[in-house]
Every structure is written in structure tokens, then in C-alpha cells.
Amino acid sequence: MEDYYSLAVQNLLSFRASLFAVIPVLLLLLGLATRLRRRPPYPPGPPGLPLIGNMLMMDQLTHRGLAKLAKKYGGIFHLRMGRLHVVAVTSPDVVQQVLQVYDHIFSNRPASIAIRYLTYDRADMAFAHYGPFWRQMRKICVMKLFSRKRAESWASVRDEVDDLIRMVAASVGQPVNIGELIFGLTMNITYRAAFGSSCKDGQEEFIRILQEFSKLFGAFNMADFIPYLGWVDPQGLNSRLVKARRSLDRFIDTIIDDHIKKRNEGGGGDEADTDMVDDLLAFFSEESAKVSESTEDLHHSIKLTRDNIKAVIMDVMFGGTETVASAIEWTMAELMRSTVDLKKVQQELAEVVGLHRRIHEADLEKLTYLRCTLSRRPSASTHRFPSSSMRPPRTL
Ligand code: HEM
Numbered sequence: 001m002e003d004y005y006s007l008a009v010q011n012l013l014s015f016r017a018s019l020f021a022v023i024p025v026l027l028l029l030l031g032l033a034t035r036l037r038r039r040p041p042y043p044p045g046p047p048g049l050p051l052i053g054n055m056l057m058m059d060q061l062t063h064r065g066l067a068k069l070a071k072k073y074g075g076i077f078h079l080r081m082g083r084l085h086v087v088a089v090t091s092p093d094v095v096q097q098v099l100q101v102y103d104h105i106f107s108n109r110p111a112s113i114a115i116r117y118l119t120y121d122r123a124d125m126a127f128a129h130y131g132p133f134w135r136q137m138r139k140i141c142v143m144k145l146f147s148r149k150r151a152e153s154w155a156s157v158r159d160e161v162d163d164l165i166r167m168v169a170a171s172v173g174q175p176v177n178i179g180e181l182i183f184g185l186t187m188n189i190t191y192r193a194a195f196g197s198s199c200k201d202g203q204e205e206f207i208r209i210l211q212e213f214s215k216l217f218g219a220f221n222m223a224d225f226i227p228y229l230g231w232v233d234p235q236g237l238n239s240r241l242v243k244a245r246r247s248l249d250r251f252i253d254t255i256i257d258d259h260i261k262k263r264n265e266g267g268g269g270d271e272a273d274t275d276m277v278d279d280l281l282a283f284f285s286e287e288s289a290k291v292s293e294s295t296e297d298l299h300h301s302i303k304l305t306r307d308n309i310k311a312v313i314m315d316v317m318f319g320g321t322e323t324v325a326s327a328i329e330w331t332m333a334e335l336m337r338s339t340v341d342l343k344k345v346q347q348e349l350a351e352v353v354g355l356h357r358r359i360h361e362a363d364l365e366k367l368t369y370l371r372c373t374l375s376r377r378p379s380a381s382t383h384r385f386p387s388s389s390m391r392p393p394r395t396l
Pocket of ligand 1: 392
């Protein structure tokens with residue numbers, strides 16, 4: 001009887017042990033089944049491998065490669081990059097749904113580890129999530145940073161154009177690299193608009209910082225796709241990110257401190273002397289960022305931190321330099337290809353402006369052919385020859 005009893009107890013214990021081993025597996029399967037049942041299917045797409053999904057196709061995902069895949073799988077197709085699900089939208093109808101009809105749902109941008117770190121965790125405008133901060137930030141940009149009044153006050157910026165024209169004039173008869181010259185011009189203009197003319201000394205250092213940021217933004221980082229492999233980091237990206245942001249901190253903090261000193265000493269009141277740092281400092285708070293939409297007065301509804309100011313300046317440097325340079329370069333290239341248009345533009349400029357002075361804003365009204373060329377070419381520049389071949393990605 002005793003043997004029978006101990007056998008029963010033993011059986012019960014081993015049953016309990018196997019139950020404990022089986023329950024987690026059952027729960028896992030149940031969870032998986034529920035998730036699979038709840039999740040609507042993804043759009044069609046090329047089959048992927050376990051764990052890495054379609055990552056081996058990464059080098060094919062240019063605008064042309066995506067167009068090829070769209071021919072095979074349709075105007076909306078799905079790819080899996082490690083843990084990330086990516087949906088490529090190419091047909092105009094679906095694009096309209098995503099960017100217009102359901103824009104409020106898809107208006108956020110995904111940010112890689114590098115983007116999050118280098119934008120001080122989305123303290124800028126380009127990567128801020130859609131919401132009160134983004135809306136108020138946009139108001140600051142429209143009303144202060146990019147306003148017409150502001151642009152007209154950048155008198156010093158015209159010196160940059162003069163320098164470029166003098167340089168080209170001195171090279172008559174020799175080839176010049178328009179792309180390089182224009183990129184230098186937009187970089188100088190944006191730099192001066194952001195920091196003012198007096199900071200020109202540090203410009204080369206700042207360009208080096210921007211170049212490193214640019215490399216880091218574009219670098220392939222395994223941890224973005226398979227997070228638990230982040231520790232491997234064969235390219236040393238993690239330490240490069242820390243170093244790059246530290247360099248930017250050192251650089252812009254000094255400029256911000258100088259601007260604060262100038263403000264406290266009562267300088268910088270004249271709008272022609274102010275730059276973007278001055279404009280942003282008007283919303284500066286030593287404590288923390290604050291935002292509310294309850295009042296129309298921007299100064300009461302938003303407060304920016306140093307990180308916000310640094311991140312927004314970086315947006316402007318990245319957003320305003322290469323894009324504008326590419327648009328100008330493509331426009332010039334197209335004009336050079338069409339000698340008839342080029343001659344007409346030159347003739348009109350000679351008649352309206354003459355050959356001995358620079359164009360002023362007021363001339364533009366009379367330069368009908370030039371205006372038509374610019375409004376046609378930039379659309380050609382941005383659509384046929386976009387400065388970036390794809391629209392930035394969106395996320396839910
Ligand atoms: C020809 C010149 C330009 C082109 C082709 C261009 C193109 C673009 C595109 C395609 C976007 C993304 C829009 C979207 O998400 O749907 C964008 C956003 C942006 N651009 Fe530009 N851009 C140009 C000039 C500039 C300039 C001069 C600046 C600044 C000085 C600038 C700053 C920005 C910023 C801050 C954003 C983010 C806006 C937001 O999040 O709402 N861009 N640009």
C-alpha cells in the first residue's frame with residue numbers, strides 16, 4: 001500500500017514537472033496564434049529568410065529596384081528587414097491614400113538609432129512626432145526662421161553670391177565645376193543664416209562635423225534591424241555617434257553662449273544683425289521644453305531647450321544645403337542642354353538688369369522668361385531629377 005502510495009506521489013510529481021515544462025510552450029503558441037489571427041495579412045512581397053527577412057536584397061532597394069519589385073508584386077508590397085516590416089508604396093492611388101487621405105496616421109517618420117541620437121532624441125522638427133511640439137515648431141520656422149522679412153534681412157548672404165560670381169568670372173575660358181561651387185555657396189549661405197557672419201572662423205570645423213553626421217545618418221547599423229546584435233558593432237558606430245554629438249555640442253554650445261552674452265549685453269536687437277540662433281533663443285528656457293496650444297502667442301506657448309536649438313539648426317543645415325544645391329545644379333544643367341532657352345534667359349537678363357549689376361528681388365517681376373524657367377525647372381528638378389530619389393519614409 002505504501003509502495004502504491006509513493007508511486008502515485010512520484011507520478012503526480014513528474015506529471016506536475018512536465019506540466020510546468022509544457023505550459024510555457026502552450027502559452028507561447030497560444031499567444032502566437034492569437035497575434036497571427038488578430039494581425040491582418042501583409043501585402044504581397046518577395047519571400048524572406050528566417051530572422052533576416054529580405055535584408056539580402058538591401059542593395060537593390062533604390063528607386064529603380066523598388067519600381068522593378070512593384071512591377072512584380074504591385075503598387076503596394078511588403079518587405080521584412082530583420083524585425084522591421086517595410087511597406088513600399090508606388091502606385092499613385094495608394095500614395096495619395098497614404099500621403100493625403102490618411103496623412104494624419106502616417107505623418108511620423110521612423111528614426112534609426114543614429115537619427116535618434118544625433119537629433120537629441122527627436123528634439124528637432126523633421127523627426128519630431130506629429131503633435132503640438134511639431135505644430136508650434138513649424139510656426140516658429142514659418143513666422144521667424146524662413147519668413148520673407150528674415151530672408152530680406154540676410155544682406156550678408158548676398159556677399160556669398162558676389163564671391164561666387166567673381167570666382168566664376170575669373171575663370172572665363174576654363175571649365176568650372178558648377179556642382180561643387182553651388183554646394184559651397186548653399187553651405188556658406190545656410191551657415192551664415194544660422195550662425196551669423198561673425199562665426200565664419202569655425203566653418204571648416206562645422207563642415208567636418210556635418211560630414212561625419214551625414215556618414216553616420218547613412219551608415220548601415222545591424223542594431224536597427226536586429227536589435228539584440230547591437231553589441232557586435234563591427235564599425236564602431238556607437239563610439240563614433242558619441243564622438244560626433246560631443247563635437248557638435250562643443251561647437252554650437254560656444255556659439256549659443258556667445259549669442260546669450262550678446263543678448264544680455266543688449267545687442268542683437270536689429271533684425272538685420274540677427275541670425276537663426278538669435279531667433280531660436282527668443283524661445284529658450286534653461287529648464288525644460290514646454291509646449292501648449294492654448295494661446296496664439298508663440299512666446300507663451302513654446303519653450304525650447306539647448307538640445308532643441310541644436311537639433312533644429314542641424315535640420316536646417318541638412319535640409320537646406322544639398323536640396324537647394326541639387327535643384328540649382330539640375331536647373332543649370334537643363335538650361336545648358338537647351339541652348340534656345342539659355343539664350344532667351346540671357347537676353348532677358350541683359351535687357352532688364354543689364355550686365356553691370358546683380359539681380360534684385362524687385363527685378364524678378366519683370367523677368368518673365370526666367371521665372372517661367374525657374375518654376376518649370378525646379379518642378380523638373382524635384383520630380384524628374386529629385387535631390388533625393390525617394391520621399392522620406394513614414395511610419396504609423
Ligand atoms: C529645392 C529645395 C528643397 C527640396 C527639394 C526639399 C525637399 C524636402 C522634402 C521632400 C521634404 C519632406 C517632406 C515630407 O515628409 O513629405 C522636406 C522637409 C523638410 N525640409 Fe526641405 N527641401 C528643400 C529646401 C529646404 C530648405 C532651404 C530648408 C531649410 C532652410 C529645408 C528644410 C526642411 C525641413 C526642416 C523639413 C522637415 C519639415 C517637417 O518635418 O515638417 N528644406 N524637404
